[in-house]
Amino acid sequence: MMHPDESTLNDFADGELGPEAVAEVERHLAECPMCHSEVDEIQLLKASARALDPTAPSPDLWDGIEARIRASFRPPLHDLERARLVHARKGASPGPRERRWMRTPLLAAAAVVLISLSSGITYLATRGPVGSEGGAVALSNGGELPTDGAQFAASSAAQVAAAYDPTIRQLREVLESGRSELQPETLGVIEEALAIIDQAIRDATEALEADPGSAAALRALNGTYDSKVHLLRQAASLTRGT
């Protein structure tokens, strides 16, 4: 055998060659110190690469991460607490206008979910048959669902709900057990936001049942459940004071 080219030696070192090619290269290496040395160097380089150590970031990197995690939910509720304290000092509870203002940021976020989902559902309803959307659909929470016919729609909406229900139930329990840690106004905002998202889930479920086999509708339903879980998790983190 002539000297294998560089690509072949690399493929040999990576275990990418078929049995016959491996045997041929091995026969050559047994008689060619130069090629044998080259394979050894490739193997040494691979081993060194695998052994590279993890590297520590700056000590304050976590502070930035934590701030971003908390900022995704906390600012509206900081506003709530601040407004409540201002009114408490004035000797009055927040009036209806103030309560609407305090609710606005969180409800706006939940409303965005509903509006974007509504637009998506309208789009889906005006599309033609979705014969081109064949194949399995990967759920963002893991697993796959087939895309064939009306039976798929009925089972898939139920399957999506079943996949998320345990997590939602657990988060609800944490939230319930920590209710006393939150101000009534805060709880009100959370429940209103959840009501908006639950409406979005109902609408997405109806859209999927109206358009069986639609991968886009399934993704939309999946997305609304993700939003609900995210909201509940953020709310649960507040009750822990963490």
Added chain:
Amino acid sequence: MSLAAVRSTPTVDDLVHQARLGDVTAFEALYRQLGDRVFGVCLRMADSREEAEEWAQDAWVKAWEKLESFRGDSAFSTWLHRLTVNTILDRRRSDGRRRARVESVADYRGVDQAQTSLAPPGVAHDLERAIATLPDGARTVFLLYDVEGYKHQEIAHRLGVAEGTVKAQLHRARKLLREALER
């Protein structure tokens, strides 16, 4: 460590479970355990330590937001690692900047420049320096394949190139690294 201490030490699975229920302290504990490896991936693929820290932060925030998508089919560290690589590649694509070759890693790694020959224990430092000087495409493929353990097909899919291109870049990277390490 006493048996009582072992029993009371939460596992990664315990911490993930708590974090999924909103416990930021548990999530921080995950960060303390796995943060170095996440940062290491970012640092090797970034042009600067500052950029690597931005990417690492993005990866951890995304991990928090997507915790419910981790179903336990693989180890959490594996899931986190893949999420980190995806975050890096997404950031590089959205940044769309031409990446400059790094002349020396010492500026941002704090590594002394004493050793130049291929001899342990300096091999790791020399290899880190050499990796940083690779052309962008070759460096990315080498890190993903030889350091992070991705398959050719996975890398090709993630980068949007042919598998043959991935192999060519990998072989080129190894050749350049071997030449650099022999100097």
